[in-house]
Amino acid sequence: MRDVIVIGAGGGGPVVAKELAARGLDVLILEAGPRHADPDRDWTHYENDANNPLTGFLRFGPAGREAPAWYRETPQNSFIWQLSGVGGTTQHYFGNCPRAYPGVFQGYDGADRDAYDTDHLFPFGYEELAPYFEWVEATLPVQTAAMGTKEQVFFRGCEGIGLPVQTTKTTTEDSFRPQQNAILQPGGFAGKVTGRDDPRLRYPQATGCTFCGYCMQGCSKPAGAPRNLAAKRSTDNSYVPMALTAPSWAAGGRAAELIADAVVTRIHTTERGGETVADGVTWRVGATGETHREDARVVVLAAGCTESPRLWLNSRLPNPNDWVGRGYTDHFFDWVIGLFDEDTGSTRGAASAARAEFPGRGGMENVGLTPGLQQFAAVFSDSGIRGHYANGRGQEGPWDGAAGRMIGPELKDALMNGVDRLLNILVITDDDVEAQNRVTLSALPADEHGPVPKVAFHQRKRSARTLRNREFVSARAAETLRAAGARKVVRVDWPPLLLHVQSSMRMGASDADSVLDANAEARWVKRLFIADNSALANSLGGPNPTLTSQALATRTAEKIFQTYFGGDPWVHAEAPVVSTDARVTAALT
Amino acid sequence: MSVPSRDLGRRAFLARMGVLGAAAAVPALVAPSATATPSALSPLVGLLRPVLAELSRDTLRGLVVMVCPGPDAYSRAQGTPRAEAGALEARGDDFMIAALDGFVPFPDQLATPLAAALATAVDDIGLPLPTGLLAPLFPPVWTLDRVLLELLENDEALPLSLVVALLLNVVATQVNPLALTGPFLAPFARLSLEQKCRAFELLEGPDAELVALLDAGLPEPLRSSISGLLTFLAGALLEFSAFGSYNEWGVYDASARTVTERPVGWQLSGYQPDGVVDGWADFIGYYQDRTEVQA
Ligand SMILES: Cc1cc2nc3c(=O)[nH]c(=O)nc-3n(C[C@H](O)[C@H](O)[C@H](O)COP(=O)(O)OP(=O)(O)OC[C@H]3O[C@@H](n4cnc5c(N)ncnc54)[C@H](O)[C@@H]3O)c2cc1C
Ligand code: SF4
Numbered sequence: 001m002r003d004v005i006v007i008g009a010g011g012g013g014p015v016v017a018k019e020l021a022a023r024g025l026d027v028l029i030l031e032a033g034p035r036h037a038d039p040d041r042d043w044t045h046y047e048n049d050a051n052n053p054l055t056g057f058l059r060f061g062p063a064g065r066e067a068p069a070w071y072r073e074t075p076q077n078s079f080i081w082q083l084s085g086v087g088g089t090t091q092h093y094f095g096n097c098p099r100a101y102p103g104v105f106q107g108y109d110g111a112d113r114d115a116y117d118t119d120h121l122f123p124f125g126y127e128e129l130a131p132y133f134e135w136v137e138a139t140l141p142v143q144t145a146a147m148g149t150k151e152q153v154f155f156r157g158c159e160g161i162g163l164p165v166q167t168t169k170t171t172t173e174d175s176f177r178p179q180q181n182a183i184l185q186p187g188g189f190a191g192k193v194t195g196r197d198d199p200r201l202r203y204p205q206a207t208g209c210t211f212c213g214y215c216m217q218g219c220s221k222p223a224g225a226p227r228n229l230a231a232k233r234s235t236d237n238s239y240v241p242m243a244l245t246a247p248s249w250a251a252g253g254r255a256a257e258l259i260a261d262a263v264v265t266r267i268h269t270t271e272r273g274g275e276t277v278a279d280g281v282t283w284r285v286g287a288t289g290e291t292h293r294e295d296a297r298v299v300v301l302a303a304g305c306t307e308s309p310r311l312w313l314n315s316r317l318p319n320p321n322d323w324v325g326r327g328y329t330d331h332f333f334d335w336v337i338g339l340f341d342e343d344t345g346s347t348r349g350a351a352s353a354a355r356a357e358f359p360g361r362g363g364m365e366n367v368g369l370t371p372g373l374q375q376f377a378a379v380f381s382d383s384g385i386r387g388h389y390a391n392g393r394g395q396e397g398p399w400d401g402a403a404g405r406m407i408g409p410e411l412k413d414a415l416m417n418g419v420d421r422l423l424n425i426l427v428i429t430d431d432d433v434e435a436q437n438r439v440t441l442s443a444l445p446a447d448e449h450g451p452v453p454k455v456a457f458h459q460r461k462r463s464a465r466t467l468r469n470r471e472f473v474s475a476r477a478a479e480t481l482r483a484a485g486a487r488k489v490v491r492v493d494w495p496p497l498l499l500h501v502q503s504s505m506r507m508g509a510s511d512a513d514s515v516l517d518a519n520a521e522a523r524w525v526k527r528l529f530i531a532d533n534s535a536l537a538n539s540l541g542g543p544n545p546t547l548t549s550q551a552l553a554t555r556t557a558e559k560i561f562q563t564y565f566g567g568d569p570w571v572h573a574e575a576p577v578v579s580t581d582a583r584v585t586a587a588l589t
Numbered sequence: 590m591s592v593p594s595r596d597l598g599r600r601a602f603l604a605r606m607g608v609l610g611a612a613a614a615v616p617a618l619v620a621p622s623a624t625a626t627p628s629a630l631s632p633l634v635g636l637l638r639p640v641l642a643e644l645s646r647d648t649l650r651g652l653v654v655m656v657c658p659g660p661d662a663y664s665r666a667q668g669t670p671r672a673e674a675g676a677l678e679a680r681g682d683d684f685m686i687a688a689l690d691g692f693v694p695f696p697d698q699l700a701t702p703l704a705a706a707l708a709t710a711v712d713d714i715g716l717p718l719p720t721g722l723l724a725p726l727f728p729p730v731w732t733l734d735r736v737l738l739e740l741l742e743n744d745e746a747l748p749l750s751l752v753v754a755l756l757l758n759v760v761a762t763q764v765n766p767l768a769l770t771g772p773f774l775a776p777f778a779r780l781s782l783e784q785k786c787r788a789f790e791l792l793e794g795p796d797a798e799l800v801a802l803l804d805a806g807l808p809e810p811l812r813s814s815i816s817g818l819l820t821f822l823a824g825a826l827l828e829f830s831a832f833g834s835y836n837e838w839g840v841y842d843a844s845a846r847t848v849t850e851r852p853v854g855w856q857l858s859g860y861q862p863d864g865v866v867d868g869w870a871d872f873i874g875y876y877q878d879r880t881e882v883q884a
Contacts, residue, residue: 044846045865048836054692071694075817077793077824134884144881148871155876165877169884178876185880191872201867210868223867347860348871371854372836379656379831380824384793388786391793405827408658408669408782412857415835416673419858443810445696495824 002028004560005281005296007264007311010088011546012532012553013302014239015136019557021243022250023567028257028294029243030283032303033084034063035260036091036236039220047370050217051092053081058092058218060084062286063261072306073442073454077382078496080455082304086260087236089304089499092216093546094352094367095182095232097142099133100548101171101359101430101541102126106509110172115360117465120327120433122537123509123518126170131571132551133169138576139242140182140233142547145353146191147178148211149345153423153484154354154366160483161476163356171543176356179365182233182547183350184208184580190222190231191349203229213368215351226585232350238579239550245587249577261286265449267299267315269525276318278528284449298564302532302553305501309439309534310453312505318524323515325439328455328504329539331362332462332470334427335377335494336399336477338486339414344423352426356476361469362430362542364477371419378414381405382459383493392460393493395471398478403493414490423484425477429470430542432463433503435513457496502545505534519563520556527564531556637736641751644733644774646682648754651778653681655785656827657834657853666772667782676834679853684833689750697746699811699818704747706806707755708737714762716769716776753826760788760799792823 004020006013009031017027036042036057043050043057050056054069060082061069072080083089102108103116105126122129136142145151158176166175186192187207189200201210203225210221210231219232228241246253266282280295301308309325317324346368355365369377383404384391394402406414414422442454462470478489508514511523520535522528531553533545540548554571561567577583650663658664659675676682712734737755740747754775761768761777764787768776780788791799795816804815835854842849848864855861 046837046841046848048832048838049841049843049846052688052832052838054688054694068692068694071696073814074821075814077820079825079828130884144875144879147873147876148869149873151876152873167879167882169882177882178879180882186872190868192870193868194866194870195868196864196866198867206868211871212866212868221867345869345871348869354876370836371852371858371860372832372834374858375656375831375835375854376828379828382824384790385786388783389790391790407655407786407827408667409671411831412657412671412675415854415858419860443814445698 002026002294002296003565004028004298004300005030005294006300006302006531007281008032008088008302008304008307008532009086009235009240009258010302010304010532011090011093011235012549013088013300014235014243015550015553016300016302016531016557016560017256018239018243018246019554020561021246021256022253023561023565024252024254025561025565026254027243028259028296030262030264030281031084031086031258031260032263033061033260034086036085036087039218043218043220045212045214045217047217047372051373058083058085064286070447070452071444072452073444075454075456076459076495078455078457078498079380080306081497081499082306082501086240086258087234090234090546091218091236093234094215094350095234096179096352096355096365096544097137097140097182097547098171098180098355098357098363098543099169100543103359104538104541105129112360116430116541117432117538120503120506120508120513120538123507129548129551129555132554133547135554135571135576136547136550137169139579140238141578141580142180142182143185145179145181145183145350146186146209148349148353149343150349150366150368150423151178151354153340153344154480157480157484158356161479166357171357171359174358176354179353179355181350181353182238184229184231184233186210209350211349213348213351216370216373226589228584228588229580233579241584241588242579245584248587249581249583263449264303264311265291265314267301267311267317267528268293269317275526276524277526289448298527298529298560300560301528301530304532305504305534306439306453306455306498308505308530308532310441313441314450320524321512323506323513325504326435326437327433327506327513328437328439328457329431329433329502330457330496330498331500331539331542332429332431332459332466333494333497333500334429334470334474335380335492336425336427336474336481337378337414337490337492338423338425338481338484339417339488340421340423340486342421342485344421346420346422346424348420356480358473358476359541360430362473363428364425364473364480365428367424367426369424371415374419374424375411375415377424378411378490378492379405379407380494380497381492382495386410386490395491395493397471397475397491398482399489399491403491405492406490423481423486425481427470427473427477428500428542428544429466429473431466431469431539433506433538434463436461439504455498459496500545502533502536502539505530507535507537519559520552521559529556529560637740641736642748645748645750645754646686647773648757648775648777649685649750650677650682651773651775651780651785652757652826653677653685653830653834655782656831657681663773663778666779667785669782674853674856676830679834680839681830681834684838685830686750688829688833689753690748693749695749700749700752701741701746702806702808703803704737704752704755705741706803707752707759708734708741709806710759710802711737711755714759714769716758716762756792757788760791763791764788789823789827792819795819
């Protein structure tokens with residue numbers, strides 16, 4: 001019998017595990033994918049080797065790379081970009097850590113209060129979450145992003161369209177700024193030397209971000225750095241090392257146990273005092289096919305926005321209001337590419353270190369990609385093929401021609417202009433929670449873990465506010481690129497790219513349209529908490545979700561400790577230990 | 590857009606008759622694991638495979654040059670020849686075949702009925718078997734659908750690359766009936782770039798007649814999932830072709846974990862002029878010298 005079993009070692013699960021391990025609880029973390037304990041051995045800096053969704057070392061599939069990836073049904077043009085493995089999808093996230101906009105919380109009373117998804121607010125105020133933001137920001141840690149060439153170009157564009165600079169963590173108006181990101185600022189020779197196998201680029205001569213440009217391929221830089229000192233603070237580099245070494249840095253802490261290649265196939269419940277109560281899980285070992293069952297006082301589901309509803313449904317847990325899997329938000333991204341006649345440094349440095357905010361509508365950020373992914377992104381469209389057919393869409397605006405995918409000579413010439421002479425802007429829409437966008441179980445054949453999820457998005461029938469917001473931010477993105485000096489601007493009109501994923505098991509004030517109560521405990525299954533992005537009440541107004549998810553997961557850990565282990569909360573009373581702490585390093589090595 | 594109207598309705602009817610679809614698919618759905626044991630293959634099947642593989646390759650060549658035309662005959666045929674290296678030099682066709690046949694976790698339970706429905710369509714169009722590839726021992730009257738039938742009757746799961754190739758070719762002949770004959774093995778490879786785009790328009794739409802044709806081949810409960818699948822597939826084929834034609838796959842040595850030469854995509858884009866690095870000297874400073882901000 002464990003105190004707590006955490007399902008999934010992605011963005012959220014390890015946060016609960018680390019916090020409760022620090023309190024001395026017996027925590028087991030089960031992760032479906034590979035351990036990736038030694039990036040030097042397992043990883044390379046090649047985009048197909050890393051990111052091929054079928055075969056890459058960063059993919060959604062079993063630990064054994066020779067086995068096929070896991071199939072998920074998407075009954076529309078779309079792409080689910082989730083990863084298995086310790087660190088989950090944060091293994092290749094960009095580390096951007098903006099806070100959710102205050103307007104998406106209950107009780108917000110700003111002049112723009114009606115501009116948000118007001119039907120689906122968080123069931124508490126922004127001030128309630130603020131200390132947890134601070135706690136996570138200090139733990140990861142979150143810092144102001146260093147500036148490279150592509151940030152300079154982006155800032156020039158933002159200045160050009162007259163946006164003011166934001167100098168606070170809390171966003172209050174349309175503005176731009178360097179990201180606040182979970183990437184250690186460059187130190188020593190980092191960012192000052194170009195090279196390969198140069199001793200100056202090894203730890204400790206270099207510390208923090210070396211500007212290597214491989215965020216999407218997983219961060220193990222500077223070469224030779226202990227795992228908890230790698231520049232990018234994906235959870236495999238931050239929260240997981242802390243959970244595993246808790247006794248070394250927390251008085252009374254107890255090391256969490258982590259088992260990878262372990263797919264949970266069922267959450268068990270029992271009836272106790274007239275209530276349904278979670279009491280354990282069954283998992284399957286990928287390498288052997290064996291199954292194990294273990295009991296726990298509390299179960300924390302953190303398998304991600306697509307897999308958490310799947311596991312819920314496969315475990316036949318109650319779903320009386322039919323909201324399990326519904327209300328999935330994705331920031332209905334779009335993608336705008338600017339071609340320049342000068343160096344933009346698109347492939348150098350952290351993948352995205354600058355952003356702009358449009359509270360009430362969303363935001364945007366610069367993104368640099370490697371050549372194959374760059375072309376993938378340029379072809380990923382719901383608007384047909386530019387100059388040939390529009391697939392019923394093909395919006396016009398301050399970009400060149402109709403929106404749509406480039407093809408043939410146009411596509412090739414865009415890249416031949418130079419992968420470092422273009423700048424991409426990711427359009428991040430403040431999108432509404434809508435019941436129609438949802439996870440169900442697919443009628444296609446089950447895999448060895450049960451029926452697979454089917455993720456339906458109705459991108460052409462999104463709410464009027466969502467669609468309006470997306471057009472607004474797309475236009476700002478195109479104008480920004482022009483103001484920065486782009487010679488040609490192409491809007492791609494992406495179909496859903498499920499990468500910023502939120503709210504598919506949402507918490508909410510009303511039991512009519514939420515799965516979790518305000519403590520992130522399941523309404524109909526006691527002792528079952530959810531601690532991944534699916535627990536978020538809404539799409540946060542557009543800010544990248546992980547920081548808010550991690551702040552919420554920290555709060556959830558406190559609720560678990562108070563409710564079921566008779567403990568006191570700590571965030572208001574104590575100071576956090578930073579994940580780069582020397583005691584963590586020492587315990588790892 | 591108006592599509593040259595061949596009578597897809599008749600094909601849909603044939604498929605609905607269940608000539609192939611029902612027979613091939615239903616047992617697989619009822620007992621998925623039972624199909625794991627292959628029946629003894631007819632010797633013919635072994636001989637037919639390479640023929641069909643050539644058809645698939647030819648079709649996929651026509652596909653990958655859409656996203657990265659080069660100095661090859663396929664790019665010329667689509668009307669966009671280029672001097673510098675393109676998808677075929679990058680081995681984009683091999684990438685697609687390896688991905689489709691080796692790794693796409695696409696259920697046979699879906700692929701087989703699709704193939705069956707497509708075989709019916711192939712029959713109706715009269716898509717010829719690639720000539721010159723068949724050994725003399727094959728009866729000259731054999732047509733492509735006869736070959737497919739032979740495979741399906743032998744309980745063969747068709748390679749996904751072939752299913753994709755059949756789909757692209759059936760749609761190609763919709764767009765341009767004259768593409769039934771000409772250079773190359775695959776009608777799709779004979780199309781101009783404009784015509785290929787129109788083929789994708791039919792897939793992505795998706796075209797109602799095409800949906801009817803394929804849906805009819807599907808057993809319940811998968812009926813009516815086809816239109817979503819087609820829009821997904823159309824997008825994925827182009828996106829994956831683009832990823833594969835511009836990344837390092839074609840020159841990657843997995844055992845040495847390095848590239849053996851500079852990938853085509855890197856040459857074209859100027860990516861990493863000196864190869865993989867541990868860092869770049871691109872740290873300019875902090876915007877307005879601000880290294881931290883308050884709450
Ligand atoms: C390219 C890219 C860039 C991104 N950049 C940013 C960014 O800059 N900032 C930001 O905030 N967000 C970013 N994101 C999003 C970020 O990755 C997610 O917000 C975050 O990872 C979500 O955390 P999660 O815990 O909800 O899910 P995940 O991180 O997906 O973790 C879920 C984990 O559960 C495991 N799992 C699933 N099912 C089971 C099961 N049955 N049993 C056991 N384990 C299971 C999975 O293998 C996985 O490891 C980015 C995403 C991508 C793809
Ligand atoms: S650019 Fe910086 S954060 Fe990104 S992988 Fe390289 S060192 Fe890590």
